[in-house]
Amino acid sequence: MSNQFTPNNPxxxxxxxxxxLATFSPEVEAEIERHLAKYPVKRSAIxxxxxxxxRERGYLDPPGVAYLADRLxxxxxxxxxxxxxxxxxxxxxxxxxxxxxxxxLSCKIMGEPQITERACQQLGIQPGETTPxxxxxxxLVECLGSCGTxxxxxxxxxxxxxxTTQQVDELIVRCRNGQLSNGVR
Amino acid sequence: MFIGAIGCEPLQLARVHxxxxxxIETYRKAGGYExxxxxxxxxxxxxxxxxxxxxxxxxxxxxxxxxxMKWGFVPKDSPKPKYxxxxxxxxxxxxxxxxxxxxxxxxxxxxGMLIAAYAxxxxxxxxxxxxxxxxxxxxxxRAIAEARAAGIIGDKILxxxxxxxxxxxxxxxxxxxxxxxxxxxSLEGLRGHPRMKPPFPAVAGLYGCPTVVNNVxxxxxxxxxxxxxxxxYQKLGTEKSGGTKLWSVxxxxxxxxxxxxxxxxxxxxxxxxEDCQGISNNRQLKAVIxxxxxxxxxxxxxxxxxxxxxxxxxxxxxxSMVGSGGFIVMDETVDVFESTKNLIEFYKHESCGWxxxxxxxxxxxxxxxxxxxxxxxxxxxxxxLLDLCDNIEGKxxxxxxxxxxxxxxxxxxxxxxxxxxHLTPTATNGREQH
Ligand SMILES: Cc1cc2nc3c(=O)[nH]c(=O)nc-3n(C[C@H](O)[C@H](O)[C@H](O)COP(=O)(O)O)c2cc1C
Ligand code: SF4
Ligand code: FES
Numbered sequence: 098m099s100n101q102f103t104p105n106n107p108x109x110x111x112x113x114x115x116x117x118l119a120t121f122s123p124e125v126e127a128e129i130e131r132h133l134a135k136y137p138v139k140r141s142a143i144x145x146x147x148x149x150x151x152r153e154r155g156y157l158d159p160p161g162v163a164y165l166a167d168r169l170x171x172x173x174x175x176x177x178x179x180x181x182x183x184x185x186x187x188x189x190x191x192x193x194x195x196x197x198x199x200x201x202l203s204c205k206i207m208g209e210p211q212i213t214e215r216a217c218q219q220l221g222i223q224p225g226e227t228t229p230x231x232x233x234x235x236x237l238v239e240c241l242g243s244c245g246t247x248x249x250x251x252x253x254x255x256x257x258x259x260x261t262t263q264q265v266d267e268l269i270v271r272c273r274n275g276q277l278s279n280g281v282r
Numbered sequence: 283m284f285i286g287a288i289g290c291e292p293l294q295l296a297r298v299h300x301x302x303x304x305x306i307e308t309y310r311k312a313g314g315y316e317x318x319x320x321x322x323x324x325x326x327x328x329x330x331x332x333x334x335x336x337x338x339x340x341x342x343x344x345x346x347x348x349x350x351m352k353w354g355f356v357p358k359d360s361p362k363p364k365y366x367x368x369x370x371x372x373x374x375x376x377x378x379x380x381x382x383x384x385x386x387x388x389x390x391x392x393x394g395m396l397i398a399a400y401a402x403x404x405x406x407x408x409x410x411x412x413x414x415x416x417x418x419x420x421x422x423x424r425a426i427a428e429a430r431a432a433g434i435i436g437d438k439i440l441x442x443x444x445x446x447x448x449x450x451x452x453x454x455x456x457x458x459x460x461x462x463x464x465x466x467x468s469l470e471g472l473r474g475h476p477r478m479k480p481p482f483p484a485v486a487g488l489y490g491c492p493t494v495v496n497n498v499x500x501x502x503x504x505x506x507x508x509x510x511x512x513x514x515y516q517k518l519g520t521e522k523s524g525g526t527k528l529w530s531v532x533x534x535x536x537x538x539x540x541x542x543x544x545x546x547x548x549x550x551x552x553x554x555x556e557d558c559q560g561i562s563n564n565r566q567l568k569a570v571i572x573x574x575x576x577x578x579x580x581x582x583x584x585x586x587x588x589x590x591x592x593x594x595x596x597x598x599x600x601x602s603m604v605g606s607g608g609f610i611v612m613d614e615t616v617d618v619f620e621s622t623k624n625l626i627e628f629y630k631h632e633s634c635g636w637x638x639x640x641x642x643x644x645x646x647x648x649x650x651x652x653x654x655x656x657x658x659x660x661x662x663x664x665x666x667l668l669d670l671c672d673n674i675e676g677k678x679x680x681x682x683x684x685x686x687x688x689x690x691x692x693x694x695x696x697x698x699x700x701x702x703x704h705l706t707p708t709a710t711n712g713r714e715q716h
Binding site: 135136137138139140141142143144145147148169178179182183184185186200201202203205206207238239240241242243244245246247251254255256282 | 375381413420449468471473474539610612624
C-alpha cells in the first residue's frame with residue numbers, strides 16, 4: 098500500500114503547489130457538511146470527502162487537494178499522505194468506465210484469467226492502462242467479497258458477478274452505447 | 283449461490299429469504315428490535331454483558347476473542363465518551379458473509395450495535411465499511427434513516443433513558459484497515475497503520491477513548507443472545523464456542539454460498555461432499571483453506587475420513603483455524619505453488635509498509651515466487667522461502683505479517699510435490715521447455 102505506489106495512486110512527480118481551491122455546488126457542499134457532522138474531529142471525514150472530490154472532479158486533483166486541506170484545517174501534505182495510502186483514491190485520471198477485475202484466489206481458480214484476457218483484448222489495453230479516448234480503464238484488484246459468485250469485476254461501485262467471457266463482451270458494448278451506469282457515486 | 287442454515291435452525295440467516303428483507307417493517311414483523319426493547323426495559327448494562335459472557339460468543343472477525351470478556355474490559359468509570367465500532371471492512375480473501383448479513387438484514391446489525399452501545403454506555407457508534415461495499419453503505423444509511431424515524435436511533439430510544447447515534451463510514455481500499463487499530467487510525471483520518479498494543483482499544487481506542495471494535499457477524503449475534511438468553515445460545519454450539527457460525531464457501535464446489543452451521547458441526551467431509559454438493563466437474567478434492575486466506579491450507583487427506591469438527595478447537599486439532607470462515611475449496615487441477623503465489627501477491631499489495639519484516643519480506647517473497655514461476659527455480663528455494671517466512675512470522679508489528687507467512691509455510695509442508703515440480707532441474711517448468 099504505502100511503500101509501493103499502485104497504478105491508481107502514484108505519488109505526483111512534482112508535488113504540485115495548488116494555486117486555486119476547487120469549488121462545489123451548494124448541494125455538494127451540503128453533502129460535505131453531512132459527513133463532517135458525523136465526527137467530533139473534522140479530519141475523520143477525509144476519506145468520505147475524497148470520494149466526493151473525485152466523483153465531482155474525475156480524480157483527486159491538486160485544487161481538490163487544496164480544497165480538502167482548507168476544509169479540514171490540515172496541511173496539503175496531510176492530504177497527500179492519506180491519499181497515497183488508499184487504493185481507491187485516484188490521484189490520476191481514470192477512464193469513465195473503470196473495470197476492476199478481481200484477481201485473488203477464488204476468482205483466479207474460477208476463470209479470472211479468461212475474463213481479464215477478454216476484456217483487455219476487446220479494449221486493446223493492458224491492466225493498469227486507459228484507452229486513448231479515456232472511456233475505459235482496466236485494473237486487476239484484490240478480493241472484493243464476491244468469491245462465491247466468482248469470477249467478478251466492479252465497474253465503479255457496481256458489482257458484476259458470475260461472469261462469462263460473453264458477458265464481458267456484452268458489458269463493454271453496453272458501456273460503449275452509454276447503456277450502463279459507470280457506477281460512480 | 284446458496285444462503286441458508288444446515289444442521290440447525292437459521293438464526294443469523296433467519297430473515298434473509300423474506301420478501302423485502304431490508305425494510306424495518308419486515309424486521310419488526312419477524313420479532314426485530316424486541317431484543318433491544320427487552321434489554322432497555324428489563325436489563326441493566328451489566329446484565330447484558332453477563333448474558334453475552336454466558337453465550338460463549340467468540341469474535342467472528344478472525345481472532346475468535348470472547349466477546350463478553352472484551353466488553354468487560356471497557357472501564358466503567360471513565361469520564362471519556364465511549365465508542366462502539368462495527369468492523370465491516372471484510373477484505374480477507376474468501377470471506378463474504380458480512381456482505382450478505384448487511385445486504386439482507388441491515389436492521390439486525392443496527393439492533394446488535396444498539397444493544398452493545400447500551401451495555402457499554404456508548405452514545406456514538408460507527409460502521410466502518412470497506413470502500414468497495416458502497417451499495418451496502420447505502421443500504422445501511424437507508425436502514426438508519428428508517429430506524430431514526432421509528433424512534434429506534436437518536437434520543438430516548440424506544441422511550442427509554444438511552445440515546446445513541448449510528449453513523450456509516452467508508453474505507454478506501456486497504457485490507458489492513460480491517461485490523462482494529464489500523465481501522466481506528468483510518469477512522470481518525472490517518473493512514474491505516476496499526477497501533478502499538480497495549481493500550482488496547484477497550485481502554486484507549488477511537489480519539490483515545492474506550493472503544494469496542496466488533497465484527498458484523500459478532501454484533502448480529504447479539505439480538506438472539508438477548509432474546510433467547512446466553513445459556514440457550516451457547517448450547518447451539520459447543521462449550522467454548524457458542525452458537526452458530528457463518529461460512530463463506532467459494533471455489534470448486536457445486537453449491538458455493540453462505541452457510542450457517544452450528545459450532546462444532548460434524549464433519550468437514552460431509553459439509554463439502556453433501557451440503558456443498560461435492561466438487562464441481564466430477565473432479566477430486568485437493569485442498570481447502572477453511573478460514574480465509576490467512577490460515578493454514580489443508581490437504582484432502584487431512585479431511586477425508588478424518589472427522590474434522592468445524593469449530594475453533596476442531597480446526598486447530600485438524601491443523602488449521604476458523605479465522606473469518608472463508609472456506610476456499612480447490613480441486614485436483616490447482617497447483618498449490620500457483621495458489622500460494624496468488625496469496626503472497628495479495629499480502630505484498632496489502633502490507634501497510636509500517637514495519638520492515640513485513641514490508642521487505644513480502645516483497646522479497648513475491649520476487650522469489652516470480653523468479654520460480656519464470657522457470658528459474660532452484661532446489662534450495664523451498665528453504666529460502668521458509669527462511670524468509672521465519673523472518674516475518676512473530677517479528678512483525680501486526681498479525682498481517684504472520685498471516686502472510688502461514689499460507690506459505692503450510693503449503694510447502696503439505697504440498698512439497700507442487701513446489702518440487704517447480705524447483706528441480708527435471709521439472710517441466712518454463713526453462714526446461716525451451
Ligand atoms: C490484517 C488483519 C485484517 C483484519 N481484517 C478484519 C476484517 O476485515 N473484519 C473484521 O471483523 N476483523 C478483521 N480483523 C480482526 C480485527 O483486528 C479485530 O480482531 C476484530 O474486528 C474484532 O472483532 P471481533 O472480536 O468481533 O472478531 C483483521 C485483523 C488483521 C490482523
Ligand atoms: S506487519 Fe505488515 S501490515 Fe502489519 S504493521 Fe507491519 S508492515 Fe504493516
Ligand atoms: S477472490 Fe475475487 S471476490 Fe474474493
